[in-house]
Amino acid sequence: MLSKITVSPAPHVSSKLSTRVVMGDVLIGLLPAVIAAGVFFRVRALAVIGVCVVSCVVSEWVCNRIRRRPTSIGDLSAVVTGVILAMSLPPAIPFSIAVIGSVFAIVIAKMAFGGLGSNIFNPAMAARAFLAASFGTLMTTWTVPSTVDALMPTISAANTSATTQATPLAWSKAVQKGQVEAHYINEQTSGAFWGKVGGCLGETSGLAFLIGGAYLLIRRTITWHIPAAVLLSAGVIALTAWLIKPEGFINPLLHLLGGGMLICAFFIATDPVTAPLTTKGMWIFGIGVGSLIMLIRIVGEYPEGVMYAVLIMNSLSPLIDRFCKLTPAGGTPHVK
Amino acid sequence: MSSQSLGKTFTAGLWDSNPVLRLLLGMCPTLAVTAAMKPALTMGLSVIFVLVCSNIVVSLMRNLLKPHLRILMFTLTIATFVTIADLYLKAFLPDMSAALGPYIPLIIVNCIIIGRAEACASKSGVLVSIVDALGMGAGFTLALCLLATIRELLATGKLFETPVMPSWFTPWAGMGMPVGAFVTLGLILALVSVITNKSKS
Amino acid sequence: MSNKIKFFFQESWLLMVSSVVFGLLLAITDAAWKPRIEQNTIDRFNRLAGGLLTEAERFESVAAEPLAIEIGGKEIPVDVKRGLDGSGQTAGWAFVCEGSGFADKIRLVVAVDAAFEKMAGFGVLFSNETPGFGDKINITPAAGGFYQPQFIGAPVGTLTLTKSGDAAVIDAEIVAISGATVSSQAVVTTLNAWMVPIKEKLKAEGLLK
Amino acid sequence: MATGRGKGTFPGGVHPAEGKAISESRAVEAVPPPKQVAILLSQHLGAPCQPLVAKRDKVQAGQMIGKSESFVSAPVHSPVNGTVKDIALQSHPVIGRVTAILIEADAEGNTPQTPVFNRFDHTFSPEPFAVETICGAVNDGGLVGMGGAGFPTRVKIEPNPAMIKEVLVINGCECEPFITCDYRLMIEGTWQVLAGIRLAAKAAGVEKIRIGIEDNKPLAIGAMTEAAATVKDIDIAVVPVKTKYPQGGERQLIRSVLGKTVPTGQIPPTIGVCVLNIATCAAIADAVVLSRPLTHRVTTVTGHAIAKPGNYYVAMGMSVADLLDHCGGLTAQVAKVLMGGPMMGFAIADLTTPLTKTSGAITVLTQDDVTKAKYEKQQTPCIRCGRCLTACPEGLNPTKIAHAVKFNRMDLAEQYYMSACIECGCCSFVCPANIELTGYIKTGKILVARAKKRMQA
Amino acid sequence: MILASAMEMIHNALPAAVLALGLATLFAVVLLIASIKLRVETDPKVEEVYNVLPHIDCGACGFAGCASYAKAVVANPELIGRCSPGGAETSVAIGRALNLQISGGGAPSRPIVHCRAHREDKLFHAAYDGIESCTSANAQPDVQACHFGCLGFGDCTRACKFDALHIVDGLSTVDYDKCTGCGACAKACPRNLIQMVPFTQDNMMTVACSSRESGKTTRTFCKVGCIGCGICAKQSDLFTVADNLAKMNYESYAPSEATQTAMDKCPTGVIVSRGQTAPADRQPGQKAAAATA
């Protein structure tokens, strides 16, 4: 009865939560979006997701082997990275490039820093930024969702083809230059909600992410602060711009629904590893992400700024953490 | 000085105290000019030239140096030879001069050169100083070329601007950008430390 | 006092001597290579401009002093050159202009036809644009670029940049390089800013009819 | 200064499975005296006692056998009539091997000592007892805080002109899972507890008494409220507080009951508060009114593998093994034997370890109780989810401190207020990565203390 | 003609030479004044170290220039070897400047682990499920029956910068070839088992146990612990027994036949030799004769 007695420091019981459960919840939260991608882009989308997940998991396993560490793929974080990376790729992406991105995400952005928990940058976003830098054309070629006819003509001169089209956000740049009238783009708002616009796998349907995000919030996998901060700050900036000059800027709702805003708010910016720890820090982080996204969309060169906004704020989150240090319940002790 | 120890002085710069890979000196040009082989090689050769010349001059006047003016003398010498190298490039290799831009004059503040002047030339004879300069310079050039080969190959699929990769290869433009420079050098340095640890044990 | 001066010279005579020597060395080197360096610059201009204005055999400045031209509210000296064909007729005009690009200044050689109506194209003298994106403005028509040919024959006047459109149609609409709108825009903006004032200046000076 | 109302709760905290159903309905039962007891000479914070008896001496039940001249200290007494067998090292559940007096109980003349709940009722008045009498009896009775830390009670309640006490907070939370000893005391010995409270209040000279009881113990709240209503001469009230661990931590309880915060690094008396535990109050009544020193206490023996779980009135110095035998032994394979509850209790492996004044419970955990991942040590890297920050009742950043300790950066750990940690274990409890955050912080504190000691030496 | 062109060249070059001369003179003056007027009194040791550094202020060492590094390295000699431009020669020079000797005269100080119980010698071991560090484990009183013996989680190993300590079969074991006597291990041991001892000889005889338990209790915990029987103390004055534990007097250490007899007669074999060429420990139960052979 006492043969297998153990001693250990207190506490001797723990909650049922584990990293695997947390990551599993994130995957469940991503499920609606995966289904939506499957509906809009058919087998191709699922194939891209599959390629990304498999290559992420394999890269992680190989890294573990090289370091002679117990394998860490069981915590499912590599799967999450794979899915999020796939969600941020256009459906027509060649598989080889998806593999390069996955390897970059896991090997360079994650395992080189020491694996899960040590990475400074969101692996999926770092990989996407690298792919965008390396394969610009391929990364901005959008397939028309199979559920709709081509609504908008392509704007990429180099890739004139009937099956590609621009995303609403790409058009928003044209609106700002006065080349297209805003209302034409604003008609896409409901499309962006249901998923009838072009874009990356995870950029088409806002609804899927709202469902997934609600799931995460209910499960308390994420706290509400970062999503709220991102959406609020982005919304306020978009609304201000739109109120000042309605013909020069697209509908703020479209800004919130379009592009990677929602996946960013619920799944990417909330990545606990790369976000600040404290509530105050989360607010700063979220507002930073939201504002940078809008800054890049409105002022910058790119129609979409999610990955850069996230990466920039990731790099700042150690500093944010440092300057938002918690005060103990009894106040800071007096140093004698 | 026997030829054997001269040889050792030379090879030290290639690996044991390779300025880039082991001592982490002169990182700015290493990162900046290695997007392609041609500028990397030009930079390497320029550094060898400046290093050899300044080592000779410093070695010649090593006994006349006064402590507090030592660094000033080194700087003066190096700046002179860097200017000469710059003028030469402008005159005879205008394309390279344009491509390298301010990184040639920045050789002046490259720690390798002033470091060798201090650590070797101001203490040793001319012959040793020359060999040391050649070794260090060759080490620097090799490191630059290594980095440039990888980057140019992946970024453009070419080497010395001649296509070498198969046609299905999609160039990774990112490798030609700063990110490519930093990440590739980081990985190379990690590899170097793996090799060093292996050879130690 | 004299002691101090003596001490000073004791300490720093080497520095003084070598600075003089180095100064001389530099000046002599410079003197020896200067013509070549200057020739290189001219050669480069001629090569670029000549590639654009194929009929022109040589280029000569329209005036001894660069023309002072008002660009963006500032007087900027521009050395406008006339391209002369074999028979000494004006084959076109060429000049260097500059603007800010994505990462750095962009310096372009621009050539226009004899009537200053249509562009003969542009060449990049200096740029430091993002490799793989912005530096596509550097790809010459001969090397298969799609951006530069759009300017050959484009009207002198206000060009506009679009993201969509047909690059094959030569008009005032320039199609941007995908993913590198800034660099594409920089070229268009620079050309817009420089071409018309120069044309007017030339007319005002009576050099152009 | 220390008056005010709390909201009945505090920020942070966790909700571990309660497990109190096992023993909460079992009345306190006296345990026959064991054949041999081992009285540890360090059962409290402060200087250890020196033995007053020698080998082969005869001792009587209640006889003082160990004492220290030091101010922060409490004497120890023999719970039985018997002979001193040896004075040797014995396992202490917390601090390792300490000197103990081993007493062999006489074969005859030892009757089980029983609780004396019936000796008190609503007619009790602290009037006849002078402050000095109370303090003297508390000191001679060897009373220490019986909730866990074991701080000598006399030092706590004695009037101190430097820190005037205004409120007496009675800790009836018993927030630790599984433990029910204080709960039973409040129900069965309501009047005795109340008598102790009033005596302590008189000694401490406070104007106000607040009894904090977690709202998952309605019977105890009812009994205590009813009893408190009979007291007219002092402001006394029962405050139901939210059921949440570590509600019974004194800093948390003060926050919940009074809405006041004890400054970091300070003790409750700095804001005029004195906190006493229920069992301690009962013992005060015993010591002052009946002159019975602290030799027995109510201990909960609980866990899913105990044949007869319950609340037992046990002689201190009885070994864990003897007590478990009395409770019918174990019915299944156990993973851990804990002195105390699962959140802050100490795991012991040597079952000859004697019970001490602070042993409120013996908890045995089966593998099912110890969550699988934790037991099998599947630690994964910190994902910085921040759950430990939310759970920390002291508003600290446990993961930063733990990592600083792990990488031997004590300066960094101190920057994140390592010393303010109360070691409640909430952070380790919630950590999805199963990191022993509390363990690291404890280690860090030990290392810092050692470094300081070395600096002084 | 040639002369004329050369003259012209020199004439053209003169302004440059004059400018160079002017600049150089200016800075020579500034530096000279700086070196005379603004001399700041510094620690002579720092000065000495500074003098052997390359003075190029490259920052590769992680400090703000050579002067900062010199200051830091004097305060903390562990920082030697950070100067990459100077390389190994500079490191040696710094060491010389600091006059860094591992021990300051007399016998070198070396650690001795006062426990000799390997895993199989400890008779009771609870499964420990916590942080793998001695300090953490030591906070769990019952992690092993002997509260005085080596825990084997290697706090000392991690403290050692020279790879001179290893946990062999649950016991911290010193590699005296690598040991420099820095004493870090002694500070790291939460049970204070490691003591720095002046090694007047290559091998030192010691009582490798710290248990203050009674002999009877020790026997229930450990096969090789000191039971405080006092046989050794009867043989040689170097041994004293107090608190159930024999101790070696290292101060007046002088091995003799008597000590050897004490070693041979020790019933648990807890008297052992430690040092570079020390023989292997006697196995528990092995007869004394075997050890002397």
Place this chain on the structure above:
Amino acid sequence: MDTLHTLLLAFIGIVVVNNLVLTKFLGICPYLGVSGRIDMAFGMGCAVTFVVTLAGTLTWIIDHTFLIGTPLEVMRYLCFILVIAGAVQLVEMYLRKFFPSLYESFGIFLPLITTNCAILGLCLFLNLWEIKRLDEAVVLSAGAGIGFTLAICIMAGIRENMELADVPGPMRGAPITLITAGLLTLAFMGFAGMI
């Protein structure tokens, strides 16, 4: 107003868009060396900002008064490096003598700066970009220093975090810092086209 606009754009441009460290690879040595602790990094940043502003302005004035358009242009590099070295020396002396506390907080970094290529690099870029106006030169110089401070402080924050991370052995130190810097340049690409 127009001038202000130009200056503002120039400033933002050099701080974030064309950050000297992240796009021009200048000042990498201290960027790798002194980014271990935030306070050190910040001190270094302040010192660089101060010196680069001083050096940029001085060399611009010298360049435009003495060198441009004269045969002395060949002396540019020599002149620049001596001016920088001299200025740094003088400032260091001055601080040490008159503001000891300031010297302790950032003056100790000054000697490190002479060999910081960000300083000479910026001076050369001012020449290469053909900056025509003094105010623009000053703004660009100060901006370059602030950009450096920004980059090195971010890096220091990250490195302080990485100290508590399980970075693989061979990656520790320079390699991981370089990779971090690489990812940082990726992130800063987001500012592209903002000016």
